[in-house]
Amino acid sequence: MNDLSSALAHFESHRTAHLNSLKELVRIPSVSFPGFDPAPLKKSAAAVSELLKKNGLTDVRILDTGGHPSVFAQWTEAAGKPTVLLYAHHDVQPTGREELWASPPFEPAERNGRLYGRGVSDDKGGAILHIAAIGSYLKSGGRLPVNVKVLIEGEEEVGSTNLNKLLLQHRELFSADIVVIADSENFDSGVPSLTASLRGIVTVNVEVRSLSSSVHSGTWGGPLPDPVIALSKMLASLLDDQGRPAIRGLFDKVRPLSTREKADLAGLPFNEDIYRKQSNIADGVQIIGGEESVYEKMWNLPSIAVNVIEASSRKQASNIVNDCVYARVGIRIVPDMDPSETLELLENHLLKHAPWGVKVKIEAENPSRWWKTDTNGKVFEAARAALEKGYEKKPAVVGAGGSIPFVQTITEALGGAPALLFGVGDPYSAAHSENESLLITDWEKACKSMIHLLSGLSLDGL
Numbered sequence: 001m002n003d004l005s006s007a008l009a010h011f012e013s014h015r016t017a018h019l020n021s022l023k024e025l026v027r028i029p030s031v032s033f034p035g036f037d038p039a040p041l042k043k044s045a046a047a048v049s050e051l052l053k054k055n056g057l058t059d060v061r062i063l064d065t066g067g068h069p070s071v072f073a074q075w076t077e078a079a080g081k082p083t084v085l086l087y088a089h090h091d092v093q094p095t096g097r098e099e100l101w102a103s104p105p106f107e108p109a110e111r112n113g114r115l116y117g118r119g120v121s122d123d124k125g126g127a128i129l130h131i132a133a134i135g136s137y138l139k140s141g142g143r144l145p146v147n148v149k150v151l152i153e154g155e156e157e158v159g160s161t162n163l164n165k166l167l168l169q170h171r172e173l174f175s176a177d178i179v180v181i182a183d184s185e186n187f188d189s190g191v192p193s194l195t196a197s198l199r200g201i202v203t204v205n206v207e208v209r210s211l212s213s214s215v216h217s218g219t220w221g222g223p224l225p226d227p228v229i230a231l232s233k234m235l236a237s238l239l240d241d242q243g244r245p246a247i248r249g250l251f252d253k254v255r256p257l258s259t260r261e262k263a264d265l266a267g268l269p270f271n272e273d274i275y276r277k278q279s280n281i282a283d284g285v286q287i288i289g290g291e292e293s294v295y296e297k298m299w300n301l302p303s304i305a306v307n308v309i310e311a312s313s314r315k316q317a318s319n320i321v322n323d324c325v326y327a328r329v330g331i332r333i334v335p336d337m338d339p340s341e342t343l344e345l346l347e348n349h350l351l352k353h354a355p356w357g358v359k360v361k362i363e364a365e366n367p368s369r370w371w372k373t374d375t376n377g378k379v380f381e382a383a384r385a386a387l388e389k390g391y392e393k394k395p396a397v398v399g400a401g402g403s404i405p406f407v408q409t410i411t412e413a414l415g416g417a418p419a420l421l422f423g424v425g426d427p428y429s430a431a432h433s434e435n436e437s438l439l440i441t442d443w444e445k446a447c448k449s450m451i452h453l454l455s456g457l458s459l460d461g462l
């Protein structure tokens with residue numbers, strides 16, 4: 001048997017042990033939110049570190065981040081082979097409403113092929129995925145096909161506050177050629193999925209004022225410009241009649257999809273009923289934005305949302321012309337849109353559409369950049385092949401409409417190293433919600449894929 005088959009065989013005969021390790025981690029209530037006891041984070045970092053040692057790693061460290069601890073480990077004896085950094089996190093979200101859980105959140109329970117408990121899929125299942133893959137090699141053949149570094153973070157659910165500092169502080173320790181991030185979910189149960197892109201965002205806070213104080217709408221209404229109507233005109237001009245963003249120049253820098261990317265998108269099954277249900281769109285309301293598929297619109301094209309409008313309030317509704325109105329407007333950006341240029345286009349558009357000389361004040365928030373990996377490179381090919389072998393099904397290549405700040409943080413700190421994003425959950429995992437769960441067979445398939453991937457990444461010329 002070669003190293004790969006021995007590792008796969010070792011996993012087969014030890015999967016219950018790895019599942020039990022996952023259960024052991026889930027029993028630790030490592031909620032990283034402020035106001036929660038920080039002690040369990042120390043306990044879960046220690047438990048992760050013990051599991052890494054138990055699975056054959058000797059250089060294992062708990063890193064003090066200034067916040068909750070992260071765990072680092074490495075095995076670097078594969079001379080001449082690439083170095084792969086494996087990322088997951090051991091902190092979890094709060095439980096939400098505990099009375100809604102069918103079994104207690106920190107007591108893992110198996111029902112109908114799923115494992116229930118806080119963190120089973122987000123992201124303790126991801127941590128065990130890495131640990132199981134490493135152990136399967138080290139415990140069967142004593143070596144790994146590539147150099148491996150492991151980072152199990154303790155603060156992902158609170159925005160990875162100290163991650164950038166940590167990566168810079170230990171630049172040498174974390175240096176790697178490829179990053180594998182196990183913290184996203186599959187497109188559907190049993191469908192392995194690689195996340196190839198994340199949108200960025202630019203946000204502005206707009207204030208429109210036409211009076212120095214609100215006045216009686218009966219006494220004064222008529223000649224005075226109502227700032228709420230002025231802002232409504234400005235906001236309405238952001239989309240055309242088809243619901244497509246109408247800011248001039250907004251699409252100029254949008255990178256056209258490659259033939260491969262178009263094929264990946266076209267390969268995704270679309271079911272309007274499921275989409276309507278999952279997106280919470282009300283009955284009879286149209287899907288807007290033009291001819292492109294909903295996935296292209298969510299992942300590969302810019303979109304605009306007005307998050308807040310505030311003038312008077314429903315509670316204090318009275319017959320007035322408001323003095324001013326406030327709105328928060330965000331644009332999701334995609335490759336190759338430049339955040340500051342987008343900001344400028346948005347500001348100019350709003351100013352240009354402000355009627356009647358109303359006073360407009362616009363303040364921008366810090367933008368976040370989009371992220372995209374090369375889906376044509378050898379690394380991505382290796383990931384496609386590994387997932388197909390582990391799941392015995394062709395992987396879906398998906399995007400994420402939102403941003404995951406730590407992905408940019410890690411890849412930038414590693415000098416733009418290619419990153420592979422996949423995970424162990426599925427759309428029924430209810431990550432961040434009550435009754436979080438994990439489809440156990442998918443988790444096992446993900447573990448096998450990870451074993452294949454480590455071998456796939458050891459090929460020369462990567």
Ligand SMILES: [Zn+2]
Nearest residue numbers: 122123156183
């Ligand atoms: Zn997560």
